[in-house]
Amino acid sequence: xxxxxxxxxxxxxxxxxxxxxxxxxxxxxxxxxxxxxxxxxxxxxxxxxxxxxxxxxxxxxxxxxxxxxxxxxxxxxxxxxxxxxxxxxxxxxxxxxxxxxxxxxxxxxxxxxxxxxxxxxxxxxxxxxxxxxxxxxxxxxxxxxxxxxxxxxxxxxxxxxxxxxxxxxxxxxxxxxxxxxxxxxxxxxxxxxxxxxxxxxxxxxxxxxxxxxxxxxxxxxxxxxxxxxxxxxxxxxxxxxxxxxxxxxxxxxxxxxxxxxxxx
Amino acid sequence: xxxxxxxxxxxxxxxxxxxxxxxxxxxxxxxxxxxxxxxxxxxxxxxxxxxxxxxxxxxxxxxxxxxxxxxxxxxxxxxxxxxxxxxxxxxxxxxxxxxxxxxxxxxxxxxxxxxxxxxxxxxxxxxxxxxxxxxxxxxxxxxxxxxxxxxxxxxxxxxxxxxxxxxxxxxxxxxxxxxxxxxxxxxxxxxxxxxxxxxxxxxxxxxxxxxxxxxxxxxxxxxxxxxxxxxxxxxxxxxxxxxxxxxxxxxxxxxxxxxxxxxxxxxxxxxxxxxxxxxxxxxxxxxxxxxxxxxxxxxxxxxxxxxxxxxxxxxxxxxxxxxxxxxxxxxxxxxxxxxxxxxxxxxxxxxxxxxxxxxxxxxxxxxxxxxxxxxxxxxxxxxxxxxx
Ligand SMILES: Cc1cc2nc3c(=O)[nH]c(=O)nc-3n(C[C@H](O)[C@H](O)[C@H](O)COP(=O)(O)OP(=O)(O)OC[C@H]3O[C@@H](n4cnc5c(N)ncnc54)[C@H](O)[C@@H]3O)c2cc1C
Numbered sequence: 001x002x003x004x005x006x007x008x009x010x011x012x013x014x015x016x017x018x019x020x021x022x023x024x025x026x027x028x029x030x031x032x033x034x035x036x037x038x039x040x041x042x043x044x045x046x047x048x049x050x051x052x053x054x055x056x057x058x059x060x061x062x063x064x065x066x067x068x069x070x071x072x073x074x075x076x077x078x079x080x081x082x083x084x085x086x087x088x089x090x091x092x093x094x095x096x097x098x099x100x101x102x103x104x105x106x107x108x109x110x111x112x113x114x115x116x117x118x119x120x121x122x123x124x125x126x127x128x129x130x131x132x133x134x135x136x137x138x139x140x141x142x143x144x145x146x147x148x149x150x151x152x153x154x155x156x157x158x159x160x161x162x163x164x165x166x167x168x169x170x171x172x173x174x175x176x177x178x179x180x181x182x183x184x185x186x187x188x189x190x191x192x193x194x195x196x197x198x199x200x201x202x203x204x205x206x207x208x209x210x211x212x213x214x215x216x217x218x219x220x221x222x223x224x225x226x227x228x229x230x231x232x233x234x235x236x237x238x239x240x241x242x243x244x245x246x247x248x249x250x251x252x253x254x255x256x257x258x259x260x261x262x263x264x
Numbered sequence: 265x266x267x268x269x270x271x272x273x274x275x276x277x278x279x280x281x282x283x284x285x286x287x288x289x290x291x292x293x294x295x296x297x298x299x300x301x302x303x304x305x306x307x308x309x310x311x312x313x314x315x316x317x318x319x320x321x322x323x324x325x326x327x328x329x330x331x332x333x334x335x336x337x338x339x340x341x342x343x344x345x346x347x348x349x350x351x352x353x354x355x356x357x358x359x360x361x362x363x364x365x366x367x368x369x370x371x372x373x374x375x376x377x378x379x380x381x382x383x384x385x386x387x388x389x390x391x392x393x394x395x396x397x398x399x400x401x402x403x404x405x406x407x408x409x410x411x412x413x414x415x416x417x418x419x420x421x422x423x424x425x426x427x428x429x430x431x432x433x434x435x436x437x438x439x440x441x442x443x444x445x446x447x448x449x450x451x452x453x454x455x456x457x458x459x460x461x462x463x464x465x466x467x468x469x470x471x472x473x474x475x476x477x478x479x480x481x482x483x484x485x486x487x488x489x490x491x492x493x494x495x496x497x498x499x500x501x502x503x504x505x506x507x508x509x510x511x512x513x514x515x516x517x518x519x520x521x522x523x524x525x526x527x528x529x530x531x532x533x534x535x536x537x538x539x540x541x542x543x544x545x546x547x548x549x550x551x552x553x554x555x556x557x558x559x560x561x562x563x564x565x566x567x568x569x570x571x572x573x574x575x576x577x578x579x580x581x582x583x584x585x586x587x588x589x590x591x592x593x594x595x596x597x598x599x600x601x602x603x604x605x606x607x608x609x610x611x612x613x614x615x616x617x618x619x620x621x622x623x624x625x626x627x628x629x630x631x632x633x634x635x636x637x638x639x640x641x642x643x644x645x646x647x648x649x650x651x652x
Contacts, residue, residue, distance in 0.1 A: 016534075068271055075275060192279045194313030194326045201272055243614065 001051065001153050003044045004113035005058045006104060006131070007037040007073060009066040010124040022093070022226050033069045036119025040182040042189040043149060044117050045077035051153055055079050059107050061089065061100060067205060074200035075192035081205040082107060088210060088217045096224040097129040101137045103220075104130075106213035108138050115158070116179040120145050135179035143174045147183040267331075267568040276332060277339050283308055284343020289616055292345040295474040301384075301426045302474060305347065309340075310381025315355055319363065323375035329575035330509060334516040334567060341520020342527070344616065346473060348517035349623065352631075353423060354378055356513040357431060357506070358385030361450070365494035365502045370452065374429070386427035386456065387631070388418045388480060396636055398433065398503070399444055403482065405434040405451065412436070412492075414451070414461075414485040420630075423475040424464055430456035432482075436497050445500040450493040453485070461485035471626055472619045508574060508584040510631055515567045515587035518627040522560045522595025525602035525620045529553055532615075533605050549605055556598035563590035582645040585637045588627075592634060595624035 009031050017028035033041075041058065048054040058073050059082040060066055070081045084103055089095070095103075108116065118131035135142030147169075148161035156176040161169050163183055174180070192200075210216060239255065241248035256262045287305045295302050309315050318333045319325025333355065341348030359378045362370055377383030394400035403416025414434055424430065430453040437447035456462055465479040494502040530553060533544030543549050570583035599621035603610035610617050628634050642648045 068274055071271060072275060072278065075279075191282055191308075191312055192275065193311070194276070194279075194317060194328075197272065197275045197279060198326060198328075200275070 001054045001115070002111065002113045003047060003054065003056045003115045003117060004108065004111055005037070005040050005044045005056060005073075005078065006116065006118040006134070007041065007058050007060045007070065008034045008119075008122050008124075009060065009062050009069040010034045010122050012123070019229050019231065022229050024229070031065065031069065033072065034119050034122045034124075036121060036123070036182060036184055037073075038189040039184050039186050040117040040119050041073050041076055041078060042187045043182055044115075045190075046187060047115075047151055047153075048077065048079075051151075054153075057082065057111060057113070059084065059104065059111075061085065061095070061103055063090070070205060071200050071203075072192055074203045074205065075196040076190055077196065078203075080203060082111075082208055083205060084208045084213065086209045086211075088220055092220045092222060094222060094224060094226050095220070096222045097127050097133045098137075099220055099222045100130050101133040103213070103215065104134050105137045106215055107208070108134070110213070114153075114156075114176050115151075116140065116177075118179065118181050120181045120183050131179050131181035138179075141174045141176070141178040142180070143172055143178065144181045145183050146180045147186050149180065149182075149186065267565060267572060273332070273335060276335050279312070280314060280336050280339040281343050283312065283314075284340050284345065284347060287343075287345055287347075289344060292474075293613070296346075296472050299474055299476055302345070302350075305345070306350075306381055309347070310379070313379075315351075315381055316379025318355065319359055319375050319379045323363075323371055324379040325375065326379075329571070330512060331568060331571040331575055334512055334571040337513055337516035338520040338523075338564075338567075341517050342524045343520075344524060346623070348520050349473070350423075350475070352510065352513040352517055353387060354383070354385045356509055357387050358383070358429065360509045361431060361493060361502065361506045362452075364505060365450075367490075369490070370493065374452075377428075383428045384423070384426050386421060386423045386430050388421050388430045388432040388453075388456075389631075390418060390420045392417060392419045392479075396633060398448070398500070399439065401433060401435055401448070403432070403434040405436050405449060405487075407436070407489075407496075408486075410489050411486050412451070412489065414482050414487065416482050418480040418482070419478075420467065420469070421478050421480050422473070424457050424478050424480060425476060427456055429454060431493070432456075433499060433503070436499075445504075447497050448499040448503075449496050450499040450502055451487060452491045452493050453487060454491075456480070459485060471622055473623075507632075508570070508580050511584040511588040511637070512567060512570050512574065512580075514627055514631060515563065515570075515584075515591035518588075518591040518595040518624050519560060519564055519567060521620050521624040521627075522556065522591070522598040525595070525599040525617055525624075526553055526557050526560070528615070528617055528620075529602035529605040532609075536607075543605070552601045553598075553605070556594055556601055559594040560591070560598060563587060563594050567591060582641060585640045588632070589634050589637045589641075592624065592627040596621065596628060599624050 011029040011031050013024050014028045018025045044056045048056050056078045057080045058078045060070055061084045074081055121128035132142055132144055143160045145163045146160045147163045150159040158174045160172055164170055241251045313326050314336050316325030317328050317336050321327040337348045337351045362374045391401050405412040405414045432451045432453050435447055436449040461484050463481045467477045469477045533549050534542050536543050566583050567587035570580045570587045573580035602617040606615050606617055609615050643650050
């Protein structure tokens with residue numbers, strides 16, 4: 001059995017930042033693995049550890065900078081990683097979910113996985129659509145916002161819990177091959193052990209360019225583009241009190257007095 | 265020997281930092297207040313392979329070197345708590361001493377236990393009278409057939425209550441002026457807190473540690489000759505040899521503490537507003553933090569150089585001593601400035617900086633004082649006459 005996990009390195013901005021053109025100035029950004037993908041990787045690695053003969057492959061679309069983050073996935077139990085990149089990506093700027101799905105579907109075609117795990121969304125763009133779009137593109141069954149997964153590899157069925165609005169859960173059986181978008185909290189992602197980190201140094205991390213995937217620059221043309229980036233005016237201030245209940249209550253009381261909500 | 269940070273190093277830092285961050289200030293305060301060993305923290309370090317970082321794979325470790333161990337200690341310290349300090353006792357003192365000088369049986373018996381977290385060490389060197397002058401120790405071990413009988417007194421010995429083994433330094437032959445370093449032997453003592461011939465008296469020290477310090481009275485302790493580490497009468501050579509790793513480990517621990525003090529001060533200075541803007545906007549607050557950060561970065565380079573030289577089997581005496589000296593001094597300055605940045609809050613237990621100051625200040629004195637470190641550089645590196 002083969003599991004393909006799509007992963008993305010995302011940027012998180014510091015509390016105070018400047019905007020530079022259509023993006024946050026890189027000086028204020030810190031790059032790390034998308035939080036949802038941590039859970040997707042852990043889920044795949046747990047399936048591998050519980051089953052026999054399961055291979056876990058991760059795929060990312062991202063620049064060279066992403067390699068350390070990708071290698072961390074290898075350290076946590078992913079067997080092999082694919083990084084898709086080409087100068088053309090740098091020129092495009094923003095990739096919409098459909099374009100990403102097209103690129104990823106070329107990888108799916110090469111790899112022929114039985115199961116594809118993605119995060120529910122990426123913390124930077126927050127489209128929340130790439131996984132499902134990929135499933136439609138490659139004609140796989142799919143389940144979105146999965147927060148529990150029980151896989152019967154022999155029967156080719158994934159029994160999943162899906163988190164719906166209002167605390168409702170849906171239980172569904174999904175036939176493989178399938179794409180599941182994984183919700184945070186489905187498991188407890190592990191830390192990379194030193195042994196894992198050492199082994200990761202010699203696991204394959206292959207670069208695929210557009211050519212290798214049978215794609216062309218024109219395949220990256222996206223109907224979406226970012227037109228502006230700005231910080232919305234804040235309409236109010238939030239004050240966060242820290243400390244014991246006693247301390248925070250005292251602070252709250254004096255604030256309420258200051259702003260005139262209570263008198264005295 | 266310039267240090268080049270590899271991807272492996274980046275991953276080591278990130279993973280160790282994540283573990284350190286999981287154990288927050290309240291976890292450490294609880295262990296310090298109750299004086300209990302941080303079991304879950306230690307087990308996590310063992311399970312993830314960090315305690316065995318420099319132990320060869322054949323003995324259950326990960327087979328990396330002093331350089332990687334340095335980074336682990338630095339990141340544990342920088343992540344808060346006392347991980348850096350305890351690391352020096354077991355994987356450095358215990359691990360390196362046994363690895364370099366143990367018999368095959370000792371290595372097989374001890375090293376896997378260090379790597380998997382089941383064995384903890386304490387170090388019994390300091391004595392009330394001898395102090396820094398190790399050659400003047402009064403503790404004796406007298407051979408009696410295939411055993412030794414040990415008598416004497418040690419002081420300021422940390423963590424005896426948690427230790428499965430004590431590295432004990434004792435005299436096996438009397439001092440001989442013509443061969444001054446001869447006659448001292450290192451012993452590995454099992455379960456020191458449980459021996460009838462060893463009595464412990466707790467000492468009152470002001471460091472914010474979960475470990476206690478003891479006066480250790482040893483009265484007729486009988487140990488088999490297999491507990492000698494290295495050779496009988498050759499213990500000073502062994503101490504001199506492993507000393508450099510203890511300097512490097514101490515430097516790494518101070519370094520991490522100093523960097524943490526700066527991290528916390530920067531956060532506070534960006535946050536705290538008086539006179540209508542963050543205090544960090546004033547150069548009087550910025551410049552000292554920048555200065556100590558720069559100094560710590562320089563100390564870090566020489567610490568890595570020392571570690572890399574150790575790993576390459578080169579003499580690292582100068583670098584190891586310089587690293588310990590500079591890191592301990594700069595970290596103390598940094599912590600002091602972090603207290604200053606915190607205003608009155610710098611002196612409250614909610615904020616960590618005063619604890620950090622106490623911990624890094626100690627590294628100027630223990631395990632070896634900076635005077636002795638400078639004595640070493642002056643005499644052995646600069647070729648000045650021996651001063652004592
Ligand atoms: C919290 C704590 C934990 C400790 N844990 C341990 C432990 O686990 N195991 C252990 O063995 N020890 C431990 N120690 C002891 C520590 O290593 C010693 O206190 C330290 O090495 C200094 O020795 P001393 O106290 O005897 O000072 P002294 O030797 O009395 O020295 C006093 C001062 O004189 C200076 N001095 C002495 N001789 C010279 C000279 N020739 N030239 C210049 N200056 C000189 C010293 O540098 C120092 O500043 C601990 C100490 C503390 C405070």
